[in-house]
Amino acid sequence: MILQVSSSTCCFVSGSMGQAARYHQRVIRAAIASDDYSAVAVNTKEEDKGKEKLKLGGSDLVVTRLGIGAWSWGDTTYWNNFEWDDRKLKAAKAAFDTSVDNGITFFDTAEVYGSRFSFGAINSETLLGRFIEERKQKDPEVEVAVATKYAALPWRLGRESVVKALKDSLSRLELSSVELYQLHWPGIWGNEGYIDGLGDAVEQGLVKAVGVSNYSEKRVRAAHKKLKERGIPLASNQVNYSLIYRRPEENGVKAACEELGVTLIAYSPLAQGALTGKYTPENPPSGPRGRIYTPEFLTKLQPLVGRIKEIAQSYKKSPTQVVLNWLIAQDNVVPIPGAKNGEQAEEFVGAIGWRLSNEHVEELRALALDLKPVTGFPVENL
8 A cells, every 4th residue: 555646737638538438328227227126235144254265376375365455554644634643543552353254364564564764663464463463362263364465666786785674573473484575666766685684585585475565567577587486476566556556457467467466455445435325525534635626626526425325325234334345256356444343343244245247336437437546656657
C-alpha cells in the first residue's frame, strides 16, 4: 500500500470509452431485467469462510483469499488524524484478533509504516509482531502469514541491503522468518541487486516467497526472469487496484501477471473508503484523503456507489463486501483492505464465501469507466 496523489493531468478514460460504457451498461441492465437472470450469491458455510485460500503465484505459499493491510497501524502521517494513542492501539488489536478469529490470517505490513521519523508513530511491524506473540500465548497452534516490504531508498545499494533490511524487519516482528517479502517500489537505481537480494533471502531461509510492489509490466517481466534463473518464482506484485482505479488492467500489469503466473495483491481496494458509501460530497474524508477524494469527485462517484448499494441488497451483503468481492471474483487477485478496528475486520470477512455474478462484475466495471480516476504512486510509471 502506498500514498495516492490526485492529478488533473492524468486521465485514463476517453470519450469513446465513456460511450462504450453507457452502451455496455444498457445491455447489462436489459439482461438483468430479463427472466433469464437472477442474482444468486454462492455462499459458503460460515465456519468455512476463512478457509478460502489461494496459492501465491508459482510459490508454495498459500494464503487466505483476503488479507488485512496494516498501513494505518501506528501511523501518524496519513491515517489516524496525525496521532496514535491507546484507544487506537486497542482498536488495531481488535482488528487483528477479529480477523484471526474468522480465519483471515494474511497480514501485510512494511518497514516504513509507522515510520520512526514520524512524531508519536509506532512501527506497524512492531505492533503486528506484538499482536502475533500475544495471540500465540493464548493459542500456540495459530498460524499467521506475514508479508512485509523493503523500502528501495536511494542510499540503499546492493543485494546485502535487502537481506539486512529483512533481518531488521524480523527483529521488529520478533520472528525468525516471514511468509512473503516484497520490494515496496522500484528503486531509482540498483534494482538488479534488489532482486538478487530477494533470492538470497529465500536461500537463507528468511522468507518463504518473494514479490514486488508498484512494478510496471516491464519490471515485473524482468524480475520474474531474473528470479527464475535461480529457480525462484516471483509470487506476487502488490499494486493499487480497485473498481475505480483499474490501471493494472490498462497498462498491461494484470495481463502480464496472469501470463507469468504472478498473483496480484490489491492495496487500497476500497479506494481508501471512497467506495464504501461512507463518504459523500457533504461528508468527505478528513486529512490527506480529503485532498484526493474531493466533494467534486464524490459527486461524480454517487451513481456508481448507488448501484453498488442496489447490488449489495440483492446479495444481502454490504457495499464494502461487494466492492471487495469484485476483486476476489477475478480469481488471481487478493485484496488487502486496511482494518482499523474489529468492526471493519468483521465486515471484511463477509466479502468471502460467495461470488458476484459475471454480469455484475462487468456491469460495475462498465459503470466505473465514466469516472476520471485519481492516480497512484508515481513510481508506477518507471
